[in-house]
Amino acid sequence: xxxxxxxxxxxxxxxxxxxxxxxxxxxxxxxxxxxxxxxxxxxxxxxxxxxxxxxxxxxxxx
Numbered sequence: 001x002x003x004x005x006x007x008x009x010x011x012x013x014x015x016x017x018x019x020x021x022x023x024x025x026x027x028x029x030x031x032x033x034x035x036x037x038x039x040x041x042x043x044x045x046x047x048x049x050x051x052x053x054x055x056x057x058x059x060x061x062x
Contacts (some may be wrong), residue, residue, distance in 0.1 A: 032040075
């Protein structure tokens with residue numbers, strides 16, 4: 001005879017495995033490489049620096 005299997009545990013295990021497989025697919029589909037993240041962060045820093053450089057300062061009263 002076969003082993004006794006708790007159906008609730010089997011269902012949860014199957015659902016967990018499906019969720020892990022879906023997460024792996026999403027990481028591939030929507031994930032970014034480290035180089036892409038670093039490039040975007042560098043671009044954002046450059047834009048912020050340019051924006052701060054163009055900020056108007058209050059005029060000194062003469």
